[in-house]
Every structure is written in C-alpha cells, then in structure tokens.
Amino acid sequence: MRGIVEKAAPVAFTALLLAAWEIACRAMHVPAYFLPPPSAVGRALVDNFPTLAQAAWRTFSVALVALVIASIAAQLTAVLISLHPLLDRAVRPLASVIQVTPVVAIAPLVLIWSGIDHPERAIVTLAVLVAFFPIFSGAVTGLRAADPDLERLFDLYGASRPQRVFRLRLPSAVPFLLEGHKVAAGLAVIGAVVAEFGAGSGGVRGLAWQILDAGNKLQTDRMIAALAVLGVMGVGFHAILEAIERVGLRWWRGR
Amino acid sequence: MSVAALKEVEVDYPRRGRALGPFSLTLAPGEIIALVGPSGCGKSTAMRLLAGLEAPSRGEVVRTPGRGETAVVFQAPTLAPWLSARANAALPLELAGVRGEAAAKRADAALARVGLAGAETSRPAQLSGGMAMRVSLARALVTEPKLLLLDEPFAALDEITRRALADDVLQLWSASKPAIVFVTHNVEEAVYMASRVVVMTPGPGRLAGEVAVTGPAPRPHGFRATAEFRATAERVSDLLAQACGR
DSSP states (O other): OHHHHHHHHEEEHHHHHHHHHHHHHHHOOTTTTTOOOHHHHHHHHTTHEEEEEEEHHHHHHHHHHHHHHHHHHHHHHHHHHHSHHHHHHHHHHHHHHHHHHHHHHHHHHHHHHOOOOOOHHHHHHHHHHHHHHHHHHHHHHHTTTOOHHHHHHEEEEOOOOHHHHHIIIIHHTTTHHHHHHHHHHHHHHHHHHHHHHHHOTTTSSSSHHHHHHHTTTTHHHHHOOOOOOHHHHHHHHHHHHHHHHHHHHHHHHTO | SSSEEEEEEEEETTEEEEEEEEEEEEEEEEEEEEEEOOOOHHHHHHHHHHHHSOOOSEEEEEEETTTTTTTEEOOOOOTTTSSSHHHHHHHHHHHHTTTTHHHHHHHHHHHTTTTTTTTOOGGGGGOOOHHHHHHHHHHHHHTTOOOEEEEEEETTSOOOHHHHHHHHHHHHHHHHEEEEEESSOOOHHHHHSSSSEEEEOSSBOOEEEEEEOOOOSOOOOTTTGGGGHHHHHHHHHHHHHTTOOO
C-alpha cells in the first residue's frame, strides 16, 4: 500500500500542477502564443509527434555517439597518463581547461573548423568535449583507488606494467567508471542540445532546432512539446545508464 | 643455510624517524617464527623487508629473489572483489605467465588444501571472513613458497575461527614445510603456532628476547592446557612486559 502511494505521489503532483496551469490559462484568458494551456501542448505533441520523435532520435544518436567516443578517449587518456607521472603532470591541466570552458563559447570555433557542410560533426565534437571530463576524472581517480595491499602483492610477484594496469588498476576503477559514464550520459545530451543551438541553422534537425524553429514561428505550444520530449528523453537515457551502473556494480562486487 | 635473514637492519622514514632496528633475524628452512611486540615496534616493517617490498636504510637483507619463493598474507584477505576464489588464488601464477588452464588447476588444488573445494566460483563477497582468509592463504600457497609471511593474519577473525585457522596453517605447513614468519599481538597464538617466539621492544624495534617452543607440530589436542604451554606463554608475557618497561 505504502509502495503504491510513494509511486503515485510524483504522478499526482504533476497532474495537480498541470490542472492548475490549465485552469489558470482558461480563467485568465492568457494568449496562447504567450502561455498555451497543457491541453494545447498535448495537442501539439500529438500533431507533431512524427517530426518530434525523429528530431529526438537525431539528438539522442548524437549524444550516444558522443558518449561512446568520449568514453574511449577518456579511458585511453587516463590509462596512458597513469603509466608515467610526467605525462600526468603534462596532461591534467589541459583536461581541466576543457572542463571549465563553457561549450557555447567553443561552439562557433568548432563550427568553423568542421566546415559549413558538416554541422553534425561539430555537434558531436562539442558533445564529446562535454562528456569527456566526468569519465576521465572517474578513470583517473579509479586507477589510483586499487587496494594498496593488492598493489604490494603485484610488487611481490613482479607484475609488469601492463599486468598492473589491466589486472589490477582498471578492474579496481570499474565503480568509478560506471559513475563517470552515468554523469557523462546526461552531459552528452545537454552538450548535443547546446551545440545544436550554437549551430543555429537547420543543418541538424534535432530537438534544439525544433525549439528554435517553433520559437521563430511563435508556436509556443510546439516549443513546450519539444521541451517535454527532451525531458522524457533525458530521464530515459539517465535511467538506462543507472540500470547499467546497478547491474555492473552487482557484477563487480559479486553480489 | 638460511631461507632469509635480516642483518643489523635499520629503517628510517622521513619525518617519522627510526621505525626499526638495529635488528637481526635468521630463518632456518621450515622454521616457524612468531614476531611479538607492542604496536608500532616495526614488526610489519620487518615483514616488508623480508618480502623485499622495502629496502633497509642500513644493514643487509638476505632473501631468495625468485618469483613466488616468498608469499605474503595480509591482515585483511586482500582479495580482488571482481574475481572468483579460483581466479584470486591463481593470480600469482598468472602474473608469472602460467597459462590459464594450468593455473586454474593449481589454484583449485590450493583451494582444496585450505578446505575450500566447491567454493572455486564464489566471489569474495559471498564468503565469510574466515573463508576469505583461506582463499588468501590458498593464493599464498599456490606458488609453493619457501618463505611464508603472515602479517597478523587472524586479527580480524573471531576466536573460534582463528583457532581453527591456526591449526589449519600448521597442518598445511607440515605438508611442504615452508619457513613461516608471522606477526601477532596475541601471546598464546604466538606460542601455539611458533617454534621460536621473537619478542621486540617498543619502536624502533630491537630484539628483546627469544623463547624456543618445544612440542610436536601440528599441535595435539589440548596443547593449550599443558603446563609446558602455560609456562612458555608466561615467559613470553614476562619478556614483553620487561621490554615495555613494566
């Protein structure tokens, strides 16, 4: 009984907010271009569903590709710099610079470099830049988190550097890597959307472009519908990564 | 002939100062030595010297340098949580380049020797504290070491488990007779397991005295109740009290 109530609570709260919104819009005669009632947004969502779904898929696939590239690049970099302290000293400040630079600030430059005909490359690149850091920093922390007594054991048995990395440090880093990927997945979606805004034109017709296009035409209901799709997509992506993390951790711990 | 030896070794740490010595210890083949001393006397440092994990500031460490000749069991089981009991026990072999199948076979044999036949595929998280410690022992024994170093191996276990493991270690020792050095805070455990108890002074640790333990090994039932055992334990306790200046 309590479980049902707990599950129903957020649904009920959302329904309450939507009802208040609907009633307020009707009672105060708010113009639809300014704030459409949720019923109008729902209608826009249904009417434009094929376009919105396609746009969502475009944005999602950009985020997914970016996550995969960022994952490979970040883990490779982290393993490489773990091999030598000097490499670590050389690379880390640069990685921090990438982390603190807002993606909108680099977007125009990356768009120029990728060329006018390939805005999708720029968008993937920008999403990769955003998703890189959480995986990288998780990997760097994780590679140092191995049990010091296990490290001594590897010393004792004369383990080589690759043996130490692949049999001890990388497996020890798994919980940190899972967490890093979860955070990076959310950031990859944000990165993809922000980059699309930066690209501006209709070169990549993802969700951001839907919002921009609807905004230009003052179709506020379609804007909010696109936002809702974006929200659902973000939550879904996060939920998938969270499930992967849970399963991964259970496998890693052995229970 | 000795398996390993510390000759007038001293260990200085930056900031903390002298941790050990001058201290000497010679290990005959097949000998079981208990290192007893107050906390911070450098027992664990002496173990790390014998394992070759650390070098002395002064003095000389003599040891057999071969891979797998020396094995260490730490205070905690120190198992890799992502590996099965079998893979954990096989780790020293795989690091030495033994092929997977052969390594697994020898790991299974080592697990069977410590009484864990049937638990090969279990993960450390599925094992009790005592069983995890046995996996750790199997991993140490898998290379057939000549020198086995046990750093307070039973400290985290309950009394019944630690007594059972003490008997098991002696039983395992009688099969291949490696030299054993083990560190403990527990005087009775030291006398029960060792053929020679080495008492150390408070840090920096020096030799406070030695007590030889006579009697059959593995210990017969009721050994703890014999007058000889009690007298020896008293001698070790007295030496320890003297060393601590009380």
